[in-house]
Amino acid sequence: MADILLADINSPKDLKKLPLEQLPKLAQELRDFIIDIVATKEGHLGASLGVVELTIALHYAFNTPYDKLIWDVGHQAYGHKILTGRKEIFETNRQLGGISGFPKMQESKYDAFGTGHSSTSISAILGMAMASQLKGEEEKQHIAVIGDASIASGMAFEALNHAGATNANVLIILNDNAIGIDPSVGALKKYLTNVKKGTAKEENIFECLNFDYSGPIDGHDIELLLETFQTLKTRKGPKLLHIITTKGKGLQQAEENQVTYHAPGKFNKKTGDLLPKSNISEPAKYQDVFGETIVELARKNKNIIGITPAMPTGSSLKFMMEEIPERAFDVGIAEQHAVTLAAGMATEGLIPFCNIYSTFLQRAYDQVIHDVAIQNLPVIFCLDRAGLVGQDGATHHGVYDIAYLRCVPNLILFAPMNEIELRNILYTAQLGLKNPIAIRYPRGKGVLKEWKLPFKKIEIGSSEELKSGTKIAVLSIGHISNMVSNVISEIAEKDKIGHYNMRFIKPLDKKQLVKIFNSYEYILTIEDGCKIGGFGSAILEFANEIESQIPISILGIEDVFIEHGTTEELHKISKIDHLSLKSKINNLINAF
Numbered sequence: 001m002a003d004i005l006l007a008d009i010n011s012p013k014d015l016k017k018l019p020l021e022q023l024p025k026l027a028q029e030l031r032d033f034i035i036d037i038v039a040t041k042e043g044h045l046g047a048s049l050g051v052v053e054l055t056i057a058l059h060y061a062f063n064t065p066y067d068k069l070i071w072d073v074g075h076q077a078y079g080h081k082i083l084t085g086r087k088e089i090f091e092t093n094r095q096l097g098g099i100s101g102f103p104k105m106q107e108s109k110y111d112a113f114g115t116g117h118s119s120t121s122i123s124a125i126l127g128m129a130m131a132s133q134l135k136g137e138e139e140k141q142h143i144a145v146i147g148d149a150s151i152a153s154g155m156a157f158e159a160l161n162h163a164g165a166t167n168a169n170v171l172i173i174l175n176d177n178a179i180g181i182d183p184s185v186g187a188l189k190k191y192l193t194n195v196k197k198g199t200a201k202e203e204n205i206f207e208c209l210n211f212d213y214s215g216p217i218d219g220h221d222i223e224l225l226l227e228t229f230q231t232l233k234t235r236k237g238p239k240l241l242h243i244i245t246t247k248g249k250g251l252q253q254a255e256e257n258q259v260t261y262h263a264p265g266k267f268n269k270k271t272g273d274l275l276p277k278s279n280i281s282e283p284a285k286y287q288d289v290f291g292e293t294i295v296e297l298a299r300k301n302k303n304i305i306g307i308t309p310a311m312p313t314g315s316s317l318k319f320m321m322e323e324i325p326e327r328a329f330d331v332g333i334a335e336q337h338a339v340t341l342a343a344g345m346a347t348e349g350l351i352p353f354c355n356i357y358s359t360f361l362q363r364a365y366d367q368v369i370h371d372v373a374i375q376n377l378p379v380i381f382c383l384d385r386a387g388l389v390g391q392d393g394a395t396h397h398g399v400y401d402i403a404y405l406r407c408v409p410n411l412i413l414f415a416p417m418n419e420i421e422l423r424n425i426l427y428t429a430q431l432g433l434k435n436p437i438a439i440r441y442p443r444g445k446g447v448l449k450e451w452k453l454p455f456k457k458i459e460i461g462s463s464e465e466l467k468s469g470t471k472i473a474v475l476s477i478g479h480i481s482n483m484v485s486n487v488i489s490e491i492a493e494k495d496k497i498g499h500y501n502m503r504f505i506k507p508l509d510k511k512q513l514v515k516i517f518n519s520y521e522y523i524l525t526i527e528d529g530c531k532i533g534g535f536g537s538a539i540l541e542f543a544n545e546i547e548s549q550i551p552i553s554i555l556g557i558e559d560v561f562i563e564h565g566t567t568e569e570l571h572k573i574s575k576i577d578h579l580s581l582k583s584k585i586n587n588l589i590n591a592f
């Protein structure tokens with residue numbers, strides 16, 4: 001049997017011992033290794049398969065970790081992790097206690113910068129290169145690998161604009177596979193396509209920005225990559241190398257179905273076929289409730305617009321993009337633009353539904369305040385993936401939105417308990433709200449079998465008493481309210497417990513709250529967001545406002561970053577799972 005080259009590679013030092021002719025064989029092994037593990041452990045697949053040759057060539061040619069290497073987004077860094085000492089633990093990728101699915105500085109000296117959100121790599125590598133200049137490290141190389149969808153983002157352009165006016169020693173590798181999670185969009189995509197066809201205008205956009213541009217070259221040709229790196233190493237100043245790769249390279253299914261194989265779930269490693277999911281009829285995903293409902297509403301209301309920054313599949317806005325393409329827009333990885341675009345549309349009487357994952361809206365915070373809330377424009381924010389999202393970990397949990405939105409005047413903040421509430425608030429929001437509204441809902445499935453019921457208007461600021469009680473009032477918000485209901489149903493002295501689905505974090509249902517504060521002896525709040533500044537804080541502030549002395553306990557995410565694991569595991573760690581809540585309530589009952 002031929003030697004397994006990968007077996008002996010535990011660091012780039014080992015890699016450098018291989019003769020050049022063996023690198024294509026190593027590439028095949030690395031690809032097989034990634035496929036083997038991701039097939040059972042799940043994770044991001046297509047992006048890592050597409051940069052196998054690039055990863056090998058980079059670590060072969062450069063002196064990492066002394067030379068700095070940043071992977072933008074970082075979902076393509078599995079090969080990098082495997083070649084830099086994490087091969088033996090790669091099977092723990094994204095699992096609780098295991099390695100992160102993204103580069104992470106605390107995990108390895110080879111991870112020069114932590115990523116997860118896109119388009120940060122050029123700024124960060126420029127910062128490092130400028131620091132090297134100041135320290136007199138003239139020979140040090142600084143490399144950022146960024147995809148064609150990520151380079152189109154505002155932040156990447158800000159960094160290119162700055163870098164091009166410096167003599168910093170940076171090499172930006174544009175990994176152009178013409179796709180993000182969904183097909184790349186926009187004028188830059190058209191430009192890059194023309195460059196590849198050789199029909200671009202005389203002037204190269206990157207050269208105009210003062211970059212030393214090379215390419216486009218085949219990013220799967222290791223020898224060519226190595227030759228190019230040797231040349232580029234000797235050139236000073238900002239450089240951009242344009243490489244062409246195929247997302248999913250080496251696994252036919254992944255090459256042919258690039259959207260599905262971005263993060264395919266479990267699959268057969270030999271055939272690439274996806275493993276069937278359980279065939280029990282399950283509740284719908286919240287994202288699909290959004291996707292189907294917006295189509296239903298938009299058919300009747302011609303002013304409705306759908307906007308997504310590069311997540312048509314993840315948000316299910318693709319349903320509207322397919323049926324009503326003239327009113328549904330993927331604007332690329334451009335959260336800031338998406339928000340202000342929606343604001344502009346709202347000034348003209350359109351009704352924009354701007355769907356952004358909770359974690360990615362962090363990037364557009366100023367736009368939410370300055371362009372929407374101060375001007376009190378009725379933009380409808382649909383914040384998908386709110387709460388703990390699971391294996392993507394700390395960079396992706398949507399746990400700050402309540403705290404960062406609750407403090408913004410004019411903004412209504414709602415969290416549906418189930419699919420019907422989501423559907424009804426989407427309906428309510430397009431009836432002519434005078435304020436912006438943010439609707440937060442989690443990754444994954446709801447709880448109901450039937451949710452496509454006739455629309456009902458939800459009164460803004462109204463809560464719902466799910467169960468009355470005598471001693472302890474549990475106030476919950478959003479999907480987690482279902483777990484709370486289940487827990488209460490199992491409590492022996494359940495008569496003592498009242499349960500309120502508060503729905504609106506802002507405005508609070510103050511009428512209901514006054515009643516609660518007058519009828520109970522203890523209040524317990526629960527949310528799947530950070531405790532500091534969250535829903536529980538809002539209840540504390542209310543207690544202060546009415547000068548209530550009733551004790552209040554807040555359950556939610558503590559002041560630490562929660563890492564990766566299944567959402568069930570992470571809820572447990574955060575003590576907002578079924579058992580923790582049950583024991584908390586039982587302890588309270590014993591105390592009263």
Ligand SMILES: Cc1ncc(C[n+]2csc(CCOP(=O)(O)OP(=O)(O)O)c2C)c(N)n1
Pocket residue numbers: 047073075076116117118146147148149150151175177179180181247309310311333335360363
């Ligand atoms: C700020 C931000 N918005 C959205 C995402 C979600 N996202 C992750 S990967 C990706 C596409 C990246 O495409 P590209 O840069 O071309 O890399 P490729 O996957 O093709 O390697 C998107 C939109 C993100 N990680 N960060």
Ligand SMILES: CC(=O)[C@@H](O)[C@H](O)COP(=O)(O)O
Pocket residue numbers: 044073075116181263314385389392443
């Ligand atoms: C890398 C990245 O940011 C996305 O691929 C993200 O992992 C998508 O998350 P969902 O799987 O929740 O759509």
Ligand SMILES: [Mg+2]
Pocket residue numbers: 147148149175176177178179180
């Ligand atoms: Mg791409």
